[in-house]
Amino acid sequence: MVVLHEIRKGFYLDSVALMRLSREVAAAPGIVEAALMMGTPSNAAIMRNAGLLDEGTEVRGNDLVLAVKAETEAAARAALDDAIRALDKPKAQGDGSTAAWRPHSIAAAVKAHPDINLALISVPGDFAAAEARKALNRGLHVLMFSDNVSIADELSLKQQAREAGLLMMGPDCGTAVIGGAPLAFANKLQRGRIGIIGASGTGTQEISCLISEAGQGISHAIGVGGRDLKKEIGGITTLMAIDAFDSDPETDHVVLISKPPHPDVAKTVIERIGRSKKPYTVCFIGAEETKLPPNARFSATLKGAAELALGGQAIGAGFDVAGQASRFPGRKWQSRIEGLFAGGTLCAEAQVILAASGRKVVSNAAIPGVPKLDGTKDDQRDRLIDLGDDEYTRGRPHPMIDPSVRDDALRSALGNSDIAVVLLDLVLGYGAHADPATHLTEIVASRGKNAPALVASVVGTESDPQTRSAQVRKLEQAGIIVAPSNAQACELAAAIANSAAR
Amino acid sequence: MKLIEEANQQALARILEGEPRLVDIVPARELMPGLKERMILHAGPPITWDRMCGPMRGAVAGAIVFEGWAPDLKAAAELAASGGVEFHPNHHFGAVGPMTGMTTVSMPLFVVENTRFGNRAYCAINEGLGKVMRFGGNDESVLKRLAWLRDVFGPTLGKAIREAGGIELKSIIARGLSMGDEMHQRNLACSSIFLREISPTMARIATDNAVLADCLGFIAQNDQFFLNIAMAMGKAMTDPAKGIRGSTIVTAMCRNGTDFGVRVSGLGDQWFTAPVEMPEGLYFAGYSEKDANPDMGDSAIVETIGLGGFAMAAAPAVAGFIGAGAPSAAGDFTRAMGEITVAQNPEWTIAALDFAGVPTGIDVRLVVDTGMAPVINTGIAHREPGIGQVGAGIVKAPLACFQQAVRAIASDLGVA
Amino acid sequence: MPDQEKQPYQSLLTGKVKVVNVGLEGFVKDLRDCDIEVVHVDWAPSAGGDPQMAALLAKLGV
Numbered sequence: 020m021v022v023l024h025e026i027r028k029g030f031y032l033d034s035v036a037l038m039r040l041s042r043e044v045a046a047a048p049g050i051v052e053a054a055l056m057m058g059t060p061s062n063a064a065i066m067r068n069a070g071l072l073d074e075g076t077e078v079r080g081n082d083l084v085l086a087v088k089a090e091t092e093a094a095a096r097a098a099l100d101d102a103i104r105a106l107d108k109p110k111a112q113g114d115g116s117t118a119a120w121r122p123h124s125i126a127a128a129v130k131a132h133p134d135i136n137l138a139l140i141s142v143p144g145d146f147a148a149a150e151a152r153k154a155l156n157r158g159l160h161v162l163m164f165s166d167n168v169s170i171a172d173e174l175s176l177k178q179q180a181r182e183a184g185l186l187m188m189g190p191d192c193g194t195a196v197i198g199g200a201p202l203a204f205a206n207k208l209q210r211g212r213i214g215i216i217g218a219s220g221t222g223t224q225e226i227s228c229l230i231s232e233a234g235q236g237i238s239h240a241i242g243v244g245g246r247d248l249k250k251e252i253g254g255i256t257t258l259m260a261i262d263a264f265d266s267d268p269e270t271d272h273v274v275l276i277s278k279p280p281h282p283d284v285a286k287t288v289i290e291r292i293g294r295s296k297k298p299y300t301v302c303f304i305g306a307e308e309t310k311l312p313p314n315a316r317f318s319a320t321l322k323g324a325a326e327l328a329l330g331g332q333a334i335g336a337g338f339d340v341a342g343q344a345s346r347f348p349g350r351k352w353q354s355r356i357e358g359l360f361a362g363g364t365l366c367a368e369a370q371v372i373l374a375a376s377g378r379k380v381v382s383n384a385a386i387p388g389v390p391k392l393d394g395t396k397d398d399q400r401d402r403l404i405d406l407g408d409d410e411y412t413r414g415r416p417h418p419m420i421d422p423s424v425r426d427d428a429l430r431s432a433l434g435n436s437d438i439a440v441v442l443l444d445l446v447l448g449y450g451a452h453a454d455p456a457t458h459l460t461e462i463v464a465s466r467g468k469n470a471p472a473l474v475a476s477v478v479g480t481e482s483d484p485q486t487r488s489a490q491v492r493k494l495e496q497a498g499i500i501v502a503p504s505n506a507q508a509c510e511l512a513a514a515i516a517n518s519a520a521r
Numbered sequence: 522m523k524l525i526e527e528a529n530q531q532a533l534a535r536i537l538e539g540e541p542r543l544v545d546i547v548p549a550r551e552l553m554p555g556l557k558e559r560m561i562l563h564a565g566p567p568i569t570w571d572r573m574c575g576p577m578r579g580a581v582a583g584a585i586v587f588e589g590w591a592p593d594l595k596a597a598a599e600l601a602a603s604g605g606v607e608f609h610p611n612h613h614f615g616a617v618g619p620m621t622g623m624t625t626v627s628m629p630l631f632v633v634e635n636t637r638f639g640n641r642a643y644c645a646i647n648e649g650l651g652k653v654m655r656f657g658g659n660d661e662s663v664l665k666r667l668a669w670l671r672d673v674f675g676p677t678l679g680k681a682i683r684e685a686g687g688i689e690l691k692s693i694i695a696r697g698l699s700m701g702d703e704m705h706q707r708n709l710a711c712s713s714i715f716l717r718e719i720s721p722t723m724a725r726i727a728t729d730n731a732v733l734a735d736c737l738g739f740i741a742q743n744d745q746f747f748l749n750i751a752m753a754m755g756k757a758m759t760d761p762a763k764g765i766r767g768s769t770i771v772t773a774m775c776r777n778g779t780d781f782g783v784r785v786s787g788l789g790d791q792w793f794t795a796p797v798e799m800p801e802g803l804y805f806a807g808y809s810e811k812d813a814n815p816d817m818g819d820s821a822i823v824e825t826i827g828l829g830g831f832a833m834a835a836a837p838a839v840a841g842f843i844g845a846g847a848p849s850a851a852g853d854f855t856r857a858m859g860e861i862t863v864a865q866n867p868e869w870t871i872a873a874l875d876f877a878g879v880p881t882g883i884d885v886r887l888v889v890d891t892g893m894a895p896v897i898n899t900g901i902a903h904r905e906p907g908i909g910q911v912g913a914g915i916v917k918a919p920l921a922c923f924q925q926a927v928r929a930i931a932s933d934l935g936v937a
Numbered sequence: 938m939p940d941q942e943k944q945p946y947q948s949l950l951t952g953k954v955k956v957v958n959v960g961l962e963g964f965v966k967d968l969r970d971c972d973i974e975v976v977h978v979d980w981a982p983s984a985g986g987d988p989q990m991a992a993l994l995a996k997l998g999v
Binding site: 120123126127131 | 538637852856857859860887890
Binding site: 769 | 981983984985990991993994996997998999
């Protein structure tokens with residue numbers, strides 16, 4: 020028989036609460052007797068008589084005494100630990116009365132709601148690292164939507180997170196979906212068995228929407244931030260995400276998407292994927308096909324990655340690129356493609372596809388092998404512009420939130436007789452503009468007879484707040500061809516532009 | 522920092538473990554060996570006559586006449602102005618006092634003993650409402666009442682308290698919180714409980730029924746009677762938490778009508794001061810904020826232990842009375858103060874917050890980080906001496922005090 | 938690592954997410970629409986935006 024006790028100095032609990040706790044402790048396996056009492060003289064005498072408190076131990080009236088008698092030390096210790104945990108559990112606050120009250124800090128929020136487990140941080144970059152640190156200090160996972168955070172801060176935050184076993188998504192993490200929770204810019208997706216690890220916001224959105232609209236679903240999409248696979252960070256969050264998916268029973272297949280990683284980091288990540296028991300699709304947008312272990316397949320495009328994850332099911336199979344292209348009689352002087360993208364990764368995918376189809380491409384957000392846009396006069400190359408790039412968003416909202424960022428460039432493209440096709444994207448979902456299609460159609464309504472062809476794709480799902488089909492219908496009514504995916508929009512643009520050039 | 526967290530836990534434990542008992546009422550000269558004739562203890566951090574506000578000067582003049590150091594108020598003011606009396610904060614003598622907080626040799630003081638740590642703290646007897654010295658009142662009626670407190674009430678109640686073997690205070694506070702008191706602007710429940718506890722003993726030892734009736738009546742007519750006991754209790758509970766190196770927990774907040782002063786555990790007796798702010802609140806008929814004096818008193822010691830503005834949720838009626846908002850929003854004050862404190866007091870709970878404890882242990886770091894200043898419930902004095910209370914409201918502790926304290930702690934710990 | 942206890946980041950995927958939102962308030966409605974519990978913080982820059990004080994507080998463990 021073993022007796023263990025613990026004395027909490029100056030700890031008061033009312034007797035009803037104590038009796039309830041005593042009963043719970045006494046009912047634990049292997050416990051013979053248990054008492055949780057304030058250490059008043061009479062209570063101390065009771066406990067001494069029951070052999071729960073030895074003569075030498077002094078207690079005071081406002082000490083809480085926890086004492087257990089058990090068959091084994093392990094049982095006694097376990098019961099005592101449970102009781103202490105129950106005592107230390109913060110008191111719940113009433114739900115009704117807290118409706119109007121808002122905490123002013125992460126600390127206060129966590130104090131009032133101890134079951135919070137994730138912080139979504141979107142404060143200005145100067146303050147974001149400090150807030151993330153507070154969240155990590157309190158054991159919270161972090162999704163940091165904020166950008167303009169130094170790479171040194173990113174590294175130290177991710178190291179701290181790894182140390183504590185916490186997931187540090189971001190900085191500059193545009194999207195994640197954890198257990199159906201849309202974090203930052205995310206779409207309303209079908210739940211399913213495909214997991215996504217994304218160093219790219221719109222890339223993750225495109226793949227997850229294509230999968231969801233194709234009838235399968237997403238288990239979780241973990242964002243890692245655009246720089247996670249750089250040499251400085253070394254893929255800390257990506258590697259943890261792989262661990263997480265390895266042990267997630269809901270996930271059968273994982274898609275990893277990123278801009279081309281640093282070669283050393285790529286090596287580490289690919290080696291880690293090789294040790295996973297789950298099949299992977301790896302999509303390094305703009306990278307050469309990379310050698311992968313047997314459980315992984317490579318895709319150069321987002322659409323290709325979605326199709327691999329879907330087990331080979333083709334996306335938008337009914338979409339006839341050649342047929343659509345033939346509706347546009349070529350006009351010899353029109354040869355160029357102008358791509359105006361809200362989604363950075365969609366712009367990267369466009370570069371991959373147009374370059375692969377033999378077109379000469381420049382971009383302000385150039386992928387490896389594509390020249391950087393440099394303002395060359397009479398440039399006959401296709402221009403693919405990422406309007407979410409810093410030069411367009413400094414001091415204004417991202418084009419996904421405020422599509423008017425694209426207006427000027429679009430108007431000018433519509434009146435440019437060199438251009439055969441204007442290539443566009445619309446990104447729907449939580450966080451995005453409520454009706455980007457209407458905004459777009461108002462701009463293009465006034466275009467002239469010989470204006471370029473308009474080809475678009477819509478990233479989104481039927482369940483999104485904007486409803487994908489409704490947005491598509493509006494675009495089509497305005498004479499814009501809507502492809503089932505960004506990749507097919509690019510293929511169509513290339514086909515139209517090529518036929519014009521002939 | 523680990524050092525700070527551990528020091529704060531220690532400071533907090535010392536506050537929470539306190540076992541305050543009201544044990545006696547004794548003239549100040551017998552309690553304070555350092556307190557001499559022609560010395561006046563006042564509320565707040567140190568201050569000189571030339572910087573004192575109107576009510577403080579009025580109270581000083583009254584106290585001088587009361588002690589017989591000058592024949593009249595005019596001569597008293599001249600004596601004070603010419604350096605004829607010494608001024609010290611109550612806090613430097615183990616005492617506290619509400620509003621102007623006058624303490625002089627002959628005044629009877631409540632003695633609260635913290636039996637857990639063996640320390641004592643003192644506070645004068647509450648004079649009641651209306652024209653009183655704590656609001657700068659100094660006319661004949663004020664001095665007459667003080668004399669009665671000194672000669673009749675103090676000795677009578679003191680004897681009863683001794684006879685009763687002292688009175689345990691924490692449980693009175695716990696009950697008061699459940700009956701709508703926050704122990705700063707509302708002490709109705711605690712005053713009543715106190716009267717209930719002490720009156721049988723007072724009756725038993727009474728030798729003169731008329732005196733007994735006067736004394737019982739004095740307590741019964743003063744809803745704020747218990748405030749001064751709660752203040753001495755606050756001081757008795759926070760003093761043991763002083764001087765724990767690295768601790769960022771506040772051990773005293775007080776004001777003298779000119780400056781607001783803060784002490785923080787890790788830096789012992791050092792004051793961090795800044796100009797005191799004007800209270801915001803409601804005024805009695807005929808008065809407005811034009812008449813108001815800046816905030817005064819050592820009474821913010823009750824906020825330092827989680828009562829007053831910190832326990833607003835327990836006293837929704839007070840929120841309305843002092844113009845702090847709708848009674849239904851009283852809980853927001855307490856929740857907000859929960860953001861600048863490190864713990865809840867498990868012995869002092871608030872039913873309306875599902876028995877959450879009052880927020881305890883103000884951390885200067887959290888005050889500066891959140892920019893949320895401690896909220897203090899306070900009476901408002903007229904800016905001219907001799908007029909008295911004109912309203913009640915809330916006042917915020919100036920953030921500058923807390924910023925200084927943070928810098929001083931950082932430099933003490935060698936953190937640049 | 939079959940015998941090892943699960944790390945918090947591994948159990949994040951299998952448990953319930955409860956979010957504290959610090960920054961853009963629009964995210965709150967999105968989460969509530971998906972029946973995710975979320976607490977919004979009435980955020981202001983630390984130390985009233987004084988970067989030196991904020992840095993000092995960070996060193997002091999806030």
